[in-house]
Amino acid sequence: MKSRLIALLAASAFALSACSQQSTSAVDQHLSTPGLTYDEAQLAQDLSRAIQIQTISHPERDNTADLALFRDFLAETYPLMHARLDPINLGEGSLFFTWEGSDPALQPIVLLAHQDVVPVEPGTEDQWTHPPFAGTIADGFVWGRGALDMKGHLITLLHAIEQHLRDGTQPARTIYIALGADEEIGGAGARLAAARLADEDIQAWFVLDEGGLVLQEHPLTGQPAAMIAVAEKGYMTVEVTARARGGHSSTPPRDSAVSLLAQAIVAIEANPFEHGLEGGPNTAMLLAIAPQVEGMAGFASARPGLFGGMIVSSMMEEDATRAMLGTSIAPTVIRGGIKDNVLPQEASGLINLRLHPRDTTDSALAHLRASVAHMDGVSIDVWNVASNPPPVADFEGDAWQIIAGSALGYAPEGAPAVPFMVTGATDARAFADVADNLYRFAPVWGTLEDTRRIHGDDERLAIDDLGRMTAFFYTVIEQAAVE
Numbered sequence: 331m332k333s334r335l336i337a338l339l340a341a342s343a344f345a346l347s348a349c350s351q352q353s354t355s356a357v358d359q360h361l362s363t364p365g366l367t368y369d370e371a372q373l374a375q376d377l378s379r380a381i382q383i384q385t386i387s388h389p390e391r392d393n394t395a396d397l398a399l400f401r402d403f404l405a406e407t408y409p410l411m412h413a414r415l416d417p418i419n420l421g422e423g424s425l426f427f428t429w430e431g432s433d434p435a436l437q438p439i440v441l442l443a444h445q446d447v448v449p450v451e452p453g454t455e456d457q458w459t460h461p462p463f464a465g466t467i468a469d470g471f472v473w474g475r476g477a478l479d480m481k482g483h484l485i486t487l488l489h490a491i492e493q494h495l496r497d498g499t500q501p502a503r504t505i506y507i508a509l510g511a512d513e514e515i516g517g518a519g520a521r522l523a524a525a526r527l528a529d530e531d532i533q534a535w536f537v538l539d540e541g542g543l544v545l546q547e548h549p550l551t552g553q554p555a556a557m558i559a560v561a562e563k564g565y566m567t568v569e570v571t572a573r574a575r576g577g578h579s580s581t582p583p584r585d586s587a588v589s590l591l592a593q594a595i596v597a598i599e600a601n602p603f604e605h606g607l608e609g610g611p612n613t614a615m616l617l618a619i620a621p622q623v624e625g626m627a628g629f630a631s632a633r634p635g636l637f638g639g640m641i642v643s644s645m646m647e648e649d650a651t652r653a654m655l656g657t658s659i660a661p662t663v664i665r666g667g668i669k670d671n672v673l674p675q676e677a678s679g680l681i682n683l684r685l686h687p688r689d690t691t692d693s694a695l696a697h698l699r700a701s702v703a704h705m706d707g708v709s710i711d712v713w714n715v716a717s718n719p720p721p722v723a724d725f726e727g728d729a730w731q732i733i734a735g736s737a738l739g740y741a742p743e744g745a746p747a748v749p750f751m752v753t754g755a756t757d758a759r760a761f762a763d764v765a766d767n768l769y770r771f772a773p774v775w776g777t778l779e780d781t782r783r784i785h786g787d788d789e790r791l792a793i794d795d796l797g798r799m800t801a802f803f804y805t806v807i808e809q810a811a812v813e
């Protein structure tokens with residue numbers, strides 16, 4: 331099954347290439363100052379300490395004291411940054427730093443990381459090889475909650491900044507550093523930072539956040555690839571409500587509220603959103619990996635019209651790739667009724683949508699309402715805060731060259747820089763209105779199995795990654811902000 335998918339993807343990528351619909355330009359590799367190395371043992375110690383401070387975000391847990399401890403730890407570990415870059419607590423522990431550039435005509439950049447972590451699911455502690463908040467350093471890894479998501483990223487980012495300050499770097503372009511304290515429960519800190527930029531009429535050149543990594547074995551090529559997220563999906567949950575006559579269940583109407591609700595959900599799922607390669611980075615993603623995919627390429631390049639459709643149908647077969655092609659519909663909660671012999675007057679359900687960049691919250695709501703327009707007694711409304719998909723970042727121009735080039739500097743030899751769309755949500759989206767480009771990446775060399783450790787058991791980060799992540803951030807700052 332997988333090999334057929336790979337062959338089709340490869341063929342289609344070449345077919346699309348032959349059409350020359352869209353193509354990513356070549357990326358020059360960027361490396362920081364030759365010979366610059368980092369003390370990985372020290373980085374591992376710092377990450378270990380960071381993990382031991384339990385900055386857990388949970389609606390029912392007050393983590394104010396933990397966040398204060400974490401701030402003290404940061405101030406002590408990164409003294410130059412705290413002395414010179416005007417640290418501000420935006421409220422609730424979200425931190426904001428300004429590294430003033432010498433040329434106010436240049437658009438600033440924004441570097442993001444969050445300080446909080448998700449809880450460890452009660453009862454799963456003993457499934458961890460090392461206790462989740464011990465920050466154990468063993469077998470070449472730093473183990474613990476937050477190692478990947480995202481204290482490793484935060485520590486190495488701040489380490490790179492501290493190194494630049496020690497080196498006497500003076501950026502031409504202003505650099506903002508925003509460290510949210512509540513990404514895992516809503517991301518109000520990121521929104522405060524974005525609002526600060528909006529208040530000052532600042533439009534940043536790019537934002538860099540978490541979300542992409544170096545996949546050591548890309549599922550479609552078996553080869554390493556630097557996966558840089560240039561897009562993410564929007565988020566919307568709707569409530570579907572069905573109303574019908576209540577009363578005794580011995581004389582039911584043709585449709586009860588419960589059966590109406592069931593029919594409405596079936597009707598919604600029977601009218602899916604458009605799925606295809608257009609409107610996001612999918613075509614560019616395929617083109618970027620195409621050179622590493624074997625088989626069928628010559629055959630396909632002669633038949634471009636044929637393979638565009640086949641690739642979509644192949645990607646539709648797997649949940650993970652289908653989610654990249656269109657807005658997804660996930661019924662998640664259903665409620666109604668109180669007693670087996672009483673007809674409820676109302677039944678309702680929640681449906682979570684992840685919006686593809688070609689859809690908006692308004693167009694998606696209209697699409698869902700059209701699906702049930704023929705049903706009396708059924709209504710659909712937005713249930714909570716909805717967010718449009720942020721604009722897709724540039725994956726050809728100067729900003730892309732800096733991020734992708736720096737990524738390739740710290741990826742295995744021969745790995746391509748691959749633009750892609752994350753199907754989850756990141757803090758970066760809060761900056762959609764105040765930045766031209768949102769990128770999500772750090773050179774963690776991982777496998778798909780490692781990504782499952784995020785929010786799961788045995789979260790860990792390789793000590794080798796700490797050095798290259800620091801070097802990557804150092805390089806991005808050098809390439810983007812220093813003249």
Ligand SMILES: [Zn+2]
Nearest residue numbers: 479480513540
């Ligand atoms: Zn995160």
